[in-house]
Every structure is written in C-alpha cells, then in structure tokens.
Amino acid sequence: MSETGTAGAIVVGVDGSEAATRAVRWAAETAAERGLPLRLAHALTLSGGYYGGGLAVPREFFEAIERDSERVLDEAMEVASTAGPGVDIDTVLVREPVIPSLLELSGEARMIVLGGVGQGGFPGMRLGSTAVAVSSHAHCPVVVVRNRDGEDVPTEGPVVVGVDGSPTSERAVAVAFEEASLRGAPLVAVHAWLDGDYDTVFSPARSYSTWESVDEVERRALAERLAGWQEKYPDVRVERVVARDRPRHQLLEWSARARLLVVGCRGRGGFRGLLLGSTSQAMLQHADCPVLVVRSDPAG
Numbered sequence: 001m002s003e004t005g006t007a008g009a010i011v012v013g014v015d016g017s018e019a020a021t022r023a024v025r026w027a028a029e030t031a032a033e034r035g036l037p038l039r040l041a042h043a044l045t046l047s048g049g050y051y052g053g054g055l056a057v058p059r060e061f062f063e064a065i066e067r068d069s070e071r072v073l074d075e076a077m078e079v080a081s082t083a084g085p086g087v088d089i090d091t092v093l094v095r096e097p098v099i100p101s102l103l104e105l106s107g108e109a110r111m112i113v114l115g116g117v118g119q120g121g122f123p124g125m126r127l128g129s130t131a132v133a134v135s136s137h138a139h140c141p142v143v144v145v146r147n148r149d150g151e152d153v154p155t156e157g158p159v160v161v162g163v164d165g166s167p168t169s170e171r172a173v174a175v176a177f178e179e180a181s182l183r184g185a186p187l188v189a190v191h192a193w194l195d196g197d198y199d200t201v202f203s204p205a206r207s208y209s210t211w212e213s214v215d216e217v218e219r220r221a222l223a224e225r226l227a228g229w230q231e232k233y234p235d236v237r238v239e240r241v242v243a244r245d246r247p248r249h250q251l252l253e254w255s256a257r258a259r260l261l262v263v264g265c266r267g268r269g270g271f272r273g274l275l276l277g278s279t280s281q282a283m284l285q286h287a288d289c290p291v292l293v294v295r296s297d298p299a300g
Contacts, residue, residue: 009090012080012113013130016072018084019115023145026153026290027113028084034182036110037088040076044069044099071239081200099133099214104140111292113143116284131284133267135293136265141175148288158186158239158288161262162247162252162279163222168264172294173225174226176262177233179292182257186237188253190221190249244281246281255287266297 012027014020024040031038044065062228074092080089094101106112114131135142147153161176163169173189180187193214230238243250255261263280283291 003260008108008110010078010113011039011041011102011110012110012117013102014040014076016075017115019145021076021079022147022153023113023115024079025083026143028080028082028087028089029255030113031087032084036082037090038082039078039090039092039105039109040073041092041102041105042069042073042076042198043101044093044095059238066099074298098130102130102134103137103139106134106140106142109140111141112138116144116146119284128292132281134283135280141292141294143290143292144284145290146284146287153253154259154289155182157257157259158188159260159262160188160190160258162251162264163167163189163191163225164247164264165221165225166264168295170225172264173264175292175294177229177236179260179262180219180236181233183258186239188241188254188258189222189244190241190247190250191218192243192245192250193218202230205293211278215242215244249277249285251279252286252288255283255289256292258289260290260292261287262292262294265293294298 010027010031012020012023014024028038030036070093073093077089077091092105102112102114104210112134114134114201131142135144145153149267159176159180161172164172176187179185189210219240222240222242226238226240241242241250241254249265251261261283263283265280280293284293
C-alpha cells in the first residue's frame with residue numbers, strides 16, 4: 001500500500017463484482033484525466049468470532065477472508081492501472097462496516113465512486129443500502145456508475161443536471177458545469193416543473209394561455225439561474241430544457257443520451273421531495289449513465 005492517503009483522491013468502493021469493476025475503470029480514467037490520486041477501498045467485516053453453540057470460528061476462516069480481500073484489491077489494482085496509466089493508486093483494507101468506513105473516507109476525498117450493485121466485501125451493497133446511505137451522507141460528491149443494458153458505461157453525450165432553484169440544486173449546477181468543462185462536453189440543464197396529477201393539470205379548465213405564461217416564467221427563471229455559471233465557463237455549450245413533466249421522467253429520458261447525470265440530494269419546487277427515495281433514488285436505480293449526487297452542504 002502506498003502512502004498517498006485519501007486527501008484530494010477519488011475513492012472507489014471495491015468488492016469484486018462486475019459493477020465494482022466498472023466503477024474502478026470509470027474512476028481510474030477520471031483520475032488520469034484530472035491528474036488525481038486514486039484510492040481503492042475494500043471493507044472486510046468480520047462479525048463475531050463464534051458460531052454453532054459458542055464454538056470459536058477457526059483462525060483459518062479469518063485468514064481465508066483476508067486472502068480473498070487481498071485478491072479483490074489486487075485485481076482492482078490491475079484494472080485501475082490499465083485504465084489509468086500513470087495514476088498514483090493507493091489501496092486500503094478496512095475492518096469496519098462499509099458505510100461508516102466510506103463516509104469517513106469521504107471527509108477528505110474529491111469524490112466517492114461506487115458500482116450500481118455489489119457483493120463480497122461489501123455485503124448487501126444494493127441501491128437500498130450502501131449507495132443510498134453514502135450518497136445521502138457523504139462529505140463529497142458521490143458517483144454511482146451505471147451502464148446501459150448490454151453496453152459499456154457511456155463516454156459520449158452531454159452532462160445533464162436537474163435544476164429547481166433549491167440550495168442543493170445550485171450546488172449541483174456548479175458541479176455539473178465543472179464536470180462538463182473538464183470533460184469537454186455540452187451541458188443540458190433540465191427544469192421540470194409539473195407537480196400535479198396529470199388528469200387534474202391537463203383538465204379542460206386549464207387554458208393554453210395560462211400554460212404559456214407559466215412556461216415562459218419557468219424558462220426565464222432557469223436562464224437567470226444559469227447566467228452566472230455560463231459566464232464562468234464560457235467553454236461549455238449549454239442547452240436549457242423546460243418541461244411540463246415530472247422531474248424523474250425527464251431525467252431518466254435524458255440519461256439514455258448522457259455521459260453523466262448530476263442531481264442534488266434534496267430539492268424543492270419542480271423537484272419537490274427530491275430525497276434519496278424519490279427522484280434521486282429513481283436515478284440511482286434506473287438511469288442509463290453514471291449518476292453524480294451532490295449535497296448542498298458537503299461538510300454537514
């Protein structure tokens with residue numbers, strides 16, 4: 001293990017699964033592009049030393065788990081070295097539960113990267129547990145690397161960000177502009193403002209002129225939210241999308257064309273109830289590209 005440490009590094013959770021391997025490859029390529037160190041983290045959780053009526057677990061059992069964990073890290077190191085030649089790669093084998101371990105590592109990391117599903121050293125690493133918990137509480141942005149069915153993780157297309165005007169959304173916009181600039185990609189800013197039930201919202205009582213005026217207000221508000229960032233990142237070509245639709249519908253549709261989807265952990269207004277478990281969780285479970293989750297207060 002090198003002495004690189006976690007400060008400023010991209011930290012990726014490793015568990016030996018195919019999803020984790022995709023995450024390692026994505027993280028290594030990103031680290032190489034940005035000249036950042038990479039840390040591969042594997043959680044070795046040994047719960048209890050007894051079984052079967054109080055009989056002690058043989059030492060060989062623990063030694064076998066240790067060897068398997070080292071194998072997982074060695075294989076991840078090989079993948080990372082190939083995907084990110086020249087990257088300073090560090091490995092860490094932690095003997096604590098995975099979620100608090102990753103949250104601790106997030107305190108100094110540039111970002112945490114996880115696979116969409118997992119197994120092995122990250123037991124139960126499903127989007128209802130590790131990825132959701134880490135995305136909700138990490139001190140840095142968290143990327144859950146998703147691929148399209150039967151395809152590799154996308155490397156083409158725009159960076160897409162959900163915009164709703166909340167503090168979390170403002171930070172997501174900032175991160176999205178930075179990501180688009182670093183990747184040389186266009187940015188699509190999506191604002192979906194439909195909260196009501198379709199049958200009620202699209203009732204005959206609603207006049208087209210009313211919809212037109214609301215739509216214009218939403219477009220103007222989105223343009224104002226992006227104006228300062230467009231000045232800061234003049235190299236980023238921006239497409240503004242305002243839709244009378246539910247946020248998750250719009251973002252999932254755009255994820256089929258995007259290389260990265262950026263969402264806030266919480267939201268309001270057009271993204272009302274944007275908590276992991278609603279829009280953000282829907283992205284983590286169903287998006288067709290990597291999803292980057294941003295908190296409004298990463299230090300909180």
